[in-house]
Amino acid sequence: MKIFNQILLTSIFGVTAITAQAQVKVTDPWVRATVAQQKATGAFMQLSSPQDTRLIEVQTKAAASAEVHQMEMVDNVMKMREVNGVDLPANKTVELKPGGYHVMLMGLNAQAKVGDVIPLTLIFENKDKKRETINVNAIVKPLTQMSMPAH
Amino acid sequence: MNSKRRNTIALLSMLGVACLPLSACKRSAPVFNGIDITGASYGSDFHLTGHDGKTYTLHQFKGKYVLLFFGYTQCPDVCPTALTRALNIRQQLGADGKQLQVVFITVDPERDTQPLLAEYMRAFDPAFLGLYGSLQQTEDVAKEFRVFYKKVPGDNSYSMDHTAISYLYDINNKIRLAFKHEQSAEQCAADIRTLIQTQSS
Numbered sequence: 001m002k003i004f005n006q007i008l009l010t011s012i013f014g015v016t017a018i019t020a021q022a023q024v025k026v027t028d029p030w031v032r033a034t035v036a037q038q039k040a041t042g043a044f045m046q047l048s049s050p051q052d053t054r055l056i057e058v059q060t061k062a063a064a065s066a067e068v069h070q071m072e073m074v075d076n077v078m079k080m081r082e083v084n085g086v087d088l089p090a091n092k093t094v095e096l097k098p099g100g101y102h103v104m105l106m107g108l109n110a111q112a113k114v115g116d117v118i119p120l121t122l123i124f125e126n127k128d129k130k131r132e133t134i135n136v137n138a139i140v141k142p143l144t145q146m147s148m149p150a151h
Numbered sequence: 152m153n154s155k156r157r158n159t160i161a162l163l164s165m166l167g168v169a170c171l172p173l174s175a176c177k178r179s180a181p182v183f184n185g186i187d188i189t190g191a192s193y194g195s196d197f198h199l200t201g202h203d204g205k206t207y208t209l210h211q212f213k214g215k216y217v218l219l220f221f222g223y224t225q226c227p228d229v230c231p232t233a234l235t236r237a238l239n240i241r242q243q244l245g246a247d248g249k250q251l252q253v254v255f256i257t258v259d260p261e262r263d264t265q266p267l268l269a270e271y272m273r274a275f276d277p278a279f280l281g282l283y284g285s286l287q288q289t290e291d292v293a294k295e296f297r298v299f300y301k302k303v304p305g306d307n308s309y310s311m312d313h314t315a316i317s318y319l320y321d322i323n324n325k326i327r328l329a330f331k332h333e334q335s336a337e338q339c340a341a342d343i344r345t346l347i348q349t350q351s352s
Contacts, residue, residue: 032227035270039262040308042227065307071228076331077299078229078315082306098228106308143274144235 024049024088024124029138031105032145034112041112042069042102043120043138047086048093053132055086057123064107066120071099080104088124098146116140181345184338185319185328194219194296194318194326199256199288202269202281209324215252216343217320221298223259223311224271229332230255233317234275239336240343241276247347250322253279258300258313260289321346 029045043066047055058066067082086101088094096102103120112118117137124132196209209217218237222230234255241248255272257263260283263271268281284292293300300313315332319342327346330339 032231033274035224035267035274037264037267037270038224040225040227067305069227069310073315073332076314076316077312078226078332079312080226080228080303080310098232102227104227104310106305143231144238146232146235 023051023132024053024122024134026122026134026136027093029120029136030141030145031112031116031118031138033114033140033143034108035143036111038111039108040104040106041108042098042104043118044096044098044102045136045138046093046095046097047088047122048091049088049124050090051126052090053088053124053126055088055122056084056125058103059121059123060105060119062109062112062118063105064109065105067104067106068101069104070101085125112140114140114142181349183328183342183345184334185330185342187327188318188329189325189327191326196324197256197282197292197295199282199284199292200265202265202272202283204265207280207282209320212252212254212320213324214322216250216322216346217252217254217324218317218339219254219256219296219320220315220317221256221258221293221296221300221313222315223257223313224263224267225259225308226311229315233315233332234279236336236339237279237317238276240340241278243336243340244343247344250347251343254282255279256282256289256292256296258289258293258298259302259311260284260286319343319346322350 025048027046029043031043032041034041055068058068060066068086069080070083072079086094117139120136120138122134122136198206198208201207220233222233237253241251244251253276257268263283265283268283272279272281298314300311303310303312317330318326319328319330321327328342
């Protein structure tokens, strides 16, 4: 019985350790396809974290720069602005989707063709200034993609 | 005035109010999802270059419904969404979709060159027409169509703030409706069907 408890305890710790390592869950990362000569596009995804954290930076080898932007409609005028970050409240799915936040990829190295994979590095920081880095492979979807179906 | 007479007047005025929408129904004034801007003094014509190098004016599309909006190709969100909606509208109209000409005017002619516009339009629908002009022509056409746009510099690039309204013209090149970005392809297609019915009756 004692041994059993120890095993149980170990497995609980084991699970906890894994959870602590992989905090933020990234679902359906995708990039909108481009045509040749088009140098910019957007990346979209769903993010959720078991603890409060914040997406503060995105890096990619596929473009000269990546910035987190927010689209806003003010009196039927579309405005796009860089934001310092996107807050992820604990256990709440935050969507980067058309009509809201997106990762703006500027100065693309190559045309993004449907089916291509674009690697993105997402950097999160919690209120204790502890950082977490997650690498994702975003799939290139057609130009006509509206948004990914919710899961 | 006695109370009976006052009541009669009140009753009559109530009836009067109630009759107004009724009589409107009798004339079968069309009800639209979009904003009815029939008779607006702006957006009467354009003179710009197409992605095929030819010169275009609105009046060349007499006999067709024209769905027109402004945007730029480096736009990650609103412009592809508006063009995809235009594609869906045409599909929903079925055979009538051929009567709808989609026109996209760039507010970013510095980056939206003729070959880029051509490829971008083709990626959505080869029947779409992309238009561009010089910086001055772009300024003039935006003013004529009451479209706001502004270059917003970023660290490495720039983006364009711009009006995200789509205008609909009837077969006589008359401006009729303004669709907001939020309106669905279904709502827009229903409005175009209504216009087709009222114009053919």
